[in-house]
Amino acid sequence: MSTVTGTTWNCYDSATMTPREIYGRTLAELAKTNDKIVGLTADLEKTTAMIHFAKAFPDRFFNVGIAEQDMFGAAAGLAKTGLIPFASTMAAFASMRACEQVRTDICYQNLPVKIIATHAGISFGHAGTTHHCTEDLAIMRSMANMTVIAPADGIETSRAVRACMDIPGPVYIRIGRGFEPPCYKDESYDFKIGKAVEMREGKDLTIICCGIAVLQSVLAAKQLEEQDGLSVRVINMHTIKPIDKDAIMKAVTETRRILTIEEHNVIGGLGDAVGSVIAESGKGCVFRKHGMQDCFSEIGYAEDLYSYYGFDADGIIDKVRQMMGLEFEADENWEDE
Amino acid sequence: MDKKELARYLELAKELRLKIVDVMTWSGGAHIGGSLSIVEILVMLYFKYLNIDPRNPKWEDRDRFVLSKGHAAAGFIPALAMKGYFPEDELQSFNHFKSPFAMHPDTNKVIGCDASAGSLGHGLPMALGMGLGARYQKKGFKTVCLMGDGECCEGSVWEAAMAISNFKLTNVIPIVDRNHFMIDGDTEDVMALEPFADKWKAFGFEVLQINGNDIAQVDDALSRAWKMTVPTMILADTVKGKGVDFMEGNVKWHYAAADSELCQKSKDSIMKEYEEAVRCLQ
Numbered sequence: 098m099s100t101v102t103g104t105t106w107n108c109y110d111s112a113t114m115t116p117r118e119i120y121g122r123t124l125a126e127l128a129k130t131n132d133k134i135v136g137l138t139a140d141l142e143k144t145t146a147m148i149h150f151a152k153a154f155p156d157r158f159f160n161v162g163i164a165e166q167d168m169f170g171a172a173a174g175l176a177k178t179g180l181i182p183f184a185s186t187m188a189a190f191a192s193m194r195a196c197e198q199v200r201t202d203i204c205y206q207n208l209p210v211k212i213i214a215t216h217a218g219i220s221f222g223h224a225g226t227t228h229h230c231t232e233d234l235a236i237m238r239s240m241a242n243m244t245v246i247a248p249a250d251g252i253e254t255s256r257a258v259r260a261c262m263d264i265p266g267p268v269y270i271r272i273g274r275g276f277e278p279p280c281y282k283d284e285s286y287d288f289k290i291g292k293a294v295e296m297r298e299g300k301d302l303t304i305i306c307c308g309i310a311v312l313q314s315v316l317a318a319k320q321l322e323e324q325d326g327l328s329v330r331v332i333n334m335h336t337i338k339p340i341d342k343d344a345i346m347k348a349v350t351e352t353r354r355i356l357t358i359e360e361h362n363v364i365g366g367l368g369d370a371v372g373s374v375i376a377e378s379g380k381g382c383v384f385r386k387h388g389m390q391d392c393f394s395e396i397g398y399a400e401d402l403y404s405y406y407g408f409d410a411d412g413i414i415d416k417v418r419q420m421m422g423l424e425f426e427a428d429e430n431w432e433d434e
Numbered sequence: 435m436d437k438k439e440l441a442r443y444l445e446l447a448k449e450l451r452l453k454i455v456d457v458m459t460w461s462g463g464a465h466i467g468g469s470l471s472i473v474e475i476l477v478m479l480y481f482k483y484l485n486i487d488p489r490n491p492k493w494e495d496r497d498r499f500v501l502s503k504g505h506a507a508a509g510f511i512p513a514l515a516m517k518g519y520f521p522e523d524e525l526q527s528f529n530h531f532k533s534p535f536a537m538h539p540d541t542n543k544v545i546g547c548d549a550s551a552g553s554l555g556h557g558l559p560m561a562l563g564m565g566l567g568a569r570y571q572k573k574g575f576k577t578v579c580l581m582g583d584g585e586c587c588e589g590s591v592w593e594a595a596m597a598i599s600n601f602k603l604t605n606v607i608p609i610v611d612r613n614h615f616m617i618d619g620d621t622e623d624v625m626a627l628e629p630f631a632d633k634w635k636a637f638g639f640e641v642l643q644i645n646g647n648d649i650a651q652v653d654d655a656l657s658r659a660w661k662m663t664v665p666t667m668i669l670a671d672t673v674k675g676k677g678v679d680f681m682e683g684n685v686k687w688h689y690a691a692a693d694s695e696l697c698q699k700s701k702d703s704i705m706k707e708y709e710e711a712v713r714c715l716q
Contacts, residue, residue: 135570157570162600167559167593174563177549178571179494182563197553198590202560206541206550 117215117275119251121146123258124183125153131262135175137161137184139168145185145215146275165195172210173202181209181262187221188214188271192233203267204240211261212269217247218308218360219394220273222402230271231389235365237269238338244268244290245338247359247367249311250280253335256288264290273309273360274399280312280333291336293344299330302417303348303355305371307334310358310408317413329417337367345374353425354383356416360408363388383423387416435650437715443649444715446477446516448708451677453512453525455692455700461508461528463691465537467681468582469509471613471647471672476513478652479578483660488518491546497575498548498564502557503582503611504538505689511535511544519546555588557581558608562594565606576660578607584616587625592637599638599665607659608639608667611646613674615685631669639667646670678703 128134128150135157136150142160151158157180161168165186172182184191191199191214203210214233221228237245244264248254254272261268286294296311297318304314311333318329330352332344348355355375357368368386375384387407394402403409407416450473458464480486484497501510508528515522527533534543538552549560561579568575585591598606610630618624627633631641642658644651646668655668674688675681678700692700 135567159566159601161593161597164590164593164597166555166590167562167597170556170559170590170594171563171566171597174549174560174565174577175567176563177498177560178564178567178573180567180570198556198559201550201553202556 115275116248116251116254116272116277117146120213120254120258120270120272121149123255125149127259127262128154128157131181132157133179133181135159135180135182137168137172137175137182139163139165139186139190141186144187145213147185150183165190166198169195169198169210170202173198173206173208176203176208176210177206181211183211183213185213185215187228188217188230188233189228191269192230192236196236200240204242207242207266209265210267212267213258214269214271216274217271218273219389219402219406220276220309220360220399222394222397222399225396226393229394231360231362231394232365233269233271234337234359234361234367235369238365238370242266243338244336246270246290246336247307248272248335249308249333250277252279252281252284253288256284257290257335260288260290271308276399277309278312280315288335291339291341293341294333294335295344296331296333297329299328300352301328301354302420303330303332303352304358304413304417305332305334305345305348305355305367306358307337307367308360309403310360310413313408313410314358314413316410317417320410321414321417325418327417327421334367334371337370340370340374342374345371346378346380349375349378349380349382354420354423355385356420357386357388358408358413359388361388362391364391381426383420383425385416385420387413435653440649441712441715443477443481444708444711446481447473447649448704450477450509450513450516451704452701453516453522454509455678455697455704457508457512457525457528458690459692459694459697460526463529463689464508465505465688466508466690467615467674467685467687468503468611468613469506470676470678470681471674472506472509472580472611473676474647474649474652475580475609475611475670476509478649478656480513480517482653483656484578485575486517488546491519495573495575498561498577500549500557500561500564500577500579501539501547501551502579503554503585504551507535507537507539510547511539514544514546517546554582554585555590558591558594558598561606561608562597562603565598565603566601568605569603576605576607578609580609580611582616583610583612583614583621583627583630584624586610586627586630595634595637595639602665604662604665610667610669611672612669613672615674615688617688619685634667634669639665641667641669643669644671646672647676677707679707
């Protein structure tokens with residue numbers, strides 16, 4: 098893999114482009130055949146990789162300056178003239194600075210604005226907590242009409258960007274800072290919004306995860322098989338809303354142990370979405386949520402923080418081992434409950 | 435504007451005011467003061483300037499109107515009814531269970547309403563987007579955005595003002611209803627806006643400062659704004675509660691409910707002022 102050092106960022110090139118990079122190029126490619134696509138950013142055209150679109154289509158790219166509220170309001174206005182706006186900024190500003198514009202201007206009016214939120218989770222660790230975002234999944238999934246996607250890598254981000262064109266309403270796609278290693282080799286897998294991907298079969302425990310946790314969970318599952326003889330299923334729940342209830346219930350029934358992993362507060366995100374499905378089903382299982390335990394992150398480079406908070410394979414292996422020691426109710430017949 | 439035309443708009447303004455009072459009565463309460471202050475602006479937009487077709491409310495080349503001061507739905511929605519978007523008797527459902535009409539308008543429920551509104555400071559960014567969309571698609575429609583003066587405390591108003599000026603948009607026309615009051619009192623006591631015109635000028639706008647309750651002045655300002663080649667806004671000095679003598683300039687009437695007695699008293703005042711205006715015309 099060749100790397101290019103820029104003034105601010107290191108960007109991978111070649112086939113293993115990072116989510117940030119690949120979505121920018123995918124969007125520019127989509128726009129070639131669809132003149133309804135317009136782009137917006139708030140002084141982050143380079144940081145969010147919107148620059149590829151901006152260079153190709155300067156007449157339909159709008160940089161509103163450092164004004165996120167204005168950007169999402171303007172995106173709503175553009176959508177109202179029949180266009181499909183892609184608006185990109187960091188997740189913290191998309192979900193919190195402009196929260197009400199996203200909710201009232203975009204979701205309430207049910208407009209086809211596609212939000213690409215970069216630097217989600219603790220991926221921009223050394224920037225400090227103002228630039229982290231471990232709240233966006235909770236905020237976005239609570240908004241009616243909103244679809245919420247957290248792709249695992251660059252390839253899946255590209256799939257999500259293409260697929261969100263078929264959704265008539267708003268879509269929120271959260272990606273990281275742009276250093277995430279690839280999880281998929283190519284696009285030849287079944288990606289459908291709202292349909293989870295089983296990355297690995299297993300019968301002892303299921304990890305339900307999204308974003309950077311997918312690759313690490315797959316690596317952890319391999320090691321657990323080799324070292325502990327455990328059969329761990331890994332489900333890439335790339336769509337947080339609408340959540341794939343069937344995949345969750347199949348995992349509950351077949352493995353009886355569920356671990357959710359998200360680069361997000363454990364309150365309100367993927368873990369709670371999965372937990373609600375299980376609780377409403379009335380079926381018992383061992384259930385743990387792995388994520389930020391209702392705290393703000395320490396400072397540090399992302400890889401150090403991922404290790405510290407247990408989002409790497411080693412951390413995930415520890416969580417799985419702890420869970421294997423927990424008992425679930427042995428009743429096999431749930432029909433009488 | 436000749437006398438005949440002026441008389442027609444005076445009558446429309448009177449009709450709209452009477453309907454606003456009806457809505458205040460039917461709905462159980464309405465933002466009466468800020469609805470009455472924008473009547474002349476609504477009348478001139480809907481009955482002269484906006485290129486719209488009530489039979490084809492989603493016509494893609496229509497001029498857009500964004501009511502950013504969404505609490506004036508009690509003025510805006512009756513104006514849409516008068517224009518023929520829906521039957522006027524439907525206004526009786528205002529605020530009631532499953533009515534399309536509420537204190538703040540919903541674009542997906544109110545036919546002819548181009549943008550949902552209610553939370554202040556949202557309209558101008560949306561109007562900016564509509565203006566950019568029109569320019570990119572080479573469409574000639576205008577977008578008019580009507581804001582309250584108190585609303586201009588919101589920072590997002592100025593974010594959008596900066597952008598309209600930056601993008602040199604002349605197809606977006608901001609209008610501020612300068613009625614001098616916000617809920618807690620006189621704007622200059624709560625959060626001073628003055629020198630207000632200078633602020634808009636500093637943001638790059640040509641400012642047309644007018645009496646917003648004077649039909650001839652509103653007509654003149656809209657006519658000029660429609661043709662301007664630089665970003666232009668209209669600062670419309672108005673009277674809160676205009677047309678109902680005991681409500682005029684009194685912040686107590688920002689929001690109010692009415693029984694049949696208050697309704698009649700209000701209508702009597704509107705008729706009295708209207709008849710005087712007609713007399714002056716002759």
